[in-house]
Amino acid sequence: MASTPLHVLLFPFMAKGHTIPILDLARLLLRRNATVTLFTTPANRQYVSASLSDTPTTIITLPFPDNIPGIPSGVESVDKLPSSSLFYSFVSSTKLMKSHFEQAIQALETPVTFMVTDGFFGWTLDSANIFNIPRLVYYGMSNFAITMFRVISLNPHLFDGKTDTDLVTVPEFPWMTATRLECDDATDRDSPLFKWRMEQVVATIKSYGLVTNSFFELEPVYAEYWNSNSAPKSWSVGPLCLAQERIKKESLSDQKPSWMVWLDKKLLELGVPVLYVAFGSQADICINQIEEIKLGLERSEVNFLWVVRRSEESFGPDDGFEERVKEKGIVVREWVDQREILEHESVKGFVSHCGWNSVLESICAGVPILAWPLAAEQPLNAKFVVEEMKIGMRVETCDGSVKGFVKWEGLKKNVKELMEGVKGKEVRKKVKEISDAAVEAVKEGGSSWRTLNELIVELQTKS
Numbered sequence: 372m373a374s375t376p377l378h379v380l381l382f383p384f385m386a387k388g389h390t391i392p393i394l395d396l397a398r399l400l401l402r403r404n405a406t407v408t409l410f411t412t413p414a415n416r417q418y419v420s421a422s423l424s425d426t427p428t429t430i431i432t433l434p435f436p437d438n439i440p441g442i443p444s445g446v447e448s449v450d451k452l453p454s455s456s457l458f459y460s461f462v463s464s465t466k467l468m469k470s471h472f473e474q475a476i477q478a479l480e481t482p483v484t485f486m487v488t489d490g491f492f493g494w495t496l497d498s499a500n501i502f503n504i505p506r507l508v509y510y511g512m513s514n515f516a517i518t519m520f521r522v523i524s525l526n527p528h529l530f531d532g533k534t535d536t537d538l539v540t541v542p543e544f545p546w547m548t549a550t551r552l553e554c555d556d557a558t559d560r561d562s563p564l565f566k567w568r569m570e571q572v573v574a575t576i577k578s579y580g581l582v583t584n585s586f587f588e589l590e591p592v593y594a595e596y597w598n599s600n601s602a603p604k605s606w607s608v609g610p611l612c613l614a615q616e617r618i619k620k621e622s623l624s625d626q627k628p629s630w631m632v633w634l635d636k637k638l639l640e641l642g643v644p645v646l647y648v649a650f651g652s653q654a655d656i657c658i659n660q661i662e663e664i665k666l667g668l669e670r671s672e673v674n675f676l677w678v679v680r681r682s683e684e685s686f687g688p689d690d691g692f693e694e695r696v697k698e699k700g701i702v703v704r705e706w707v708d709q710r711e712i713l714e715h716e717s718v719k720g721f722v723s724h725c726g727w728n729s730v731l732e733s734i735c736a737g738v739p740i741l742a743w744p745l746a747a748e749q750p751l752n753a754k755f756v757v758e759e760m761k762i763g764m765r766v767e768t769c770d771g772s773v774k775g776f777v778k779w780e781g782l783k784k785n786v787k788e789l790m791e792g793v794k795g796k797e798v799r800k801k802v803k804e805i806s807d808a809a810v811e812a813v814k815e816g817g818s819s820w821r822t823l824n825e826l827i828v829e830l831q832t833k834s
């Protein structure tokens with residue numbers, strides 16, 4: 372059957388963790404000779420177009436809704452929200468872009484093969500149907516996490532009468548237990564986000580399928596679940612971060628960011644191992660917790676590179692911490708190239724909030740994780756990292772719960788174990804094996820490479 376030219380529309384949600392992998396997906400599609408049209412908003416255009424500047428991607432800017440209560444004008448990304456409590460207002464107002472999105476599709480000159488839109492943009496399904504374009508949903512989560520959320524939404528009474536930490540056996544997966552605390556507000560039917568989430572789930576179920584940033588070998592059971600159930604199919608085409616061709620940076624130190632020069636220096640100090648500490652693009656960590664992290668890192672005496680986001684005031688007053696630790700550790704307040712850091716030979720461990728991109732980037736770099744989940748599906752990712760993949764350890768919380776407060780004593784012990792202990796050695800070995808499998812999956816002929824081809828062929832012959 373003759374196939375039609377491939378034209379894909381991409382529409383990522385306005386958060387770095389959602390946008391970065393979609394930019395990588397654009398790169399993969401361009402390598403399949405696709406025409407790619409990517410939708411964004413005015414404030415995010417600069418970032419998107421700089422990132423794709425070496426590609427022929429068409430970028431369409433849609434006006435972002437104005438006058439959303441609490442959201443300052445010009446803020447078009449959740450990373451820039453003054454408070455995470457504004458998330459719901461932000462995300463629910465994106466549907467005000469619908470008519471602009473549809474006008475833009477109407478004006479396109481090339482027929483569209485399919486669209487990949489964010490799982491938070493359930494409203495794009497209606498637009499897709501109007502134009503008879505298959506919609507694929509991008510969640511930015513593992514097959515494991517989307518499976519857990521699906522099973523929980525199909526069993527709304529699962530957590531009735533349970534406390535936050537009571538263990539519940541997950542239906543269909545008898546070896547798996549979960550707690551309410553691990554499942555975010557997916558279990559709280561009274562929360563304002565719940566209804567909105569259900570709308571997204573319904574739109575997903577009615578969509579053509581899912582494009583997932585994972586690879587089959589990583590989670591065969593959960594990938595199979597989507598392919599064998601009456602659920603939309605999940606095409607695992609990742610790790611998407613491997614789509615970027617890593618250009619070996621010039622070794623001249625004046626062209627490198629200061630923290631990369633610092634990592635080079637650590638390598639020259641007879642390969643001193645460095646712990647990388649970072650909690651993603653959105654985390655809000657309270658000042659008391661920051662103080663414990665400072666103490667834990669300082670007293671563990673490991674070498675560390677700590678990237679802090681958000682403003683300096685949340686890092687507390689200048690208490691001489693950075694001066695005291697300067698031989699061993701640095702604090703970076705800028706946007707870093709996280710993959711470049713993880714891939715540096717000096718980096719041997721990662722204290723991570725377990726955002727799914729961070730987990731995949733750590734796997735690809737062969738770096739084991741000290742899992743410290745904070746919000747959203749991160750507790751599920753942490754569970755997967757520690758219990759299923761066995762490529763990391765859990766941070767010790769005071770109350771033993773997944774989102775509990777961490778005291779410096781526990782952090783110090785965990786960090787030393789990860790960097791110097793027997794357990795650290797074990798998880799480091801395991802992550803290297805999975806890292807090799809990830810590289811194989813995206814290579815020509817590998818599972819993710821084949822899956823993307825299958826998706827393209829299926830939709831091209833349909834259109």
Ligand code: UDP
Binds near residue numbers: 414418445451
């Ligand atoms: N920016 C963005 N999305 C937004 C707001 C800003 O990508 O919703 C970009 C903006 O184009 C600029 C950068 O982020 O390149 C810095 O923006 P701003 O000065 O508002 O933030 P700050 O650097 O103070 O965090």
Ligand code: UDP
Binds near residue numbers: 387650709725728
């Ligand atoms: N990231 C980065 N530099 C930073 C902070 C974050 O490159 O200074 C990237 C990181 O590599 C990852 C993404 O931002 O690709 C964050 O996504 P993740 O899913 O780990 O966490 P989120 O920010 O969504 O909580």
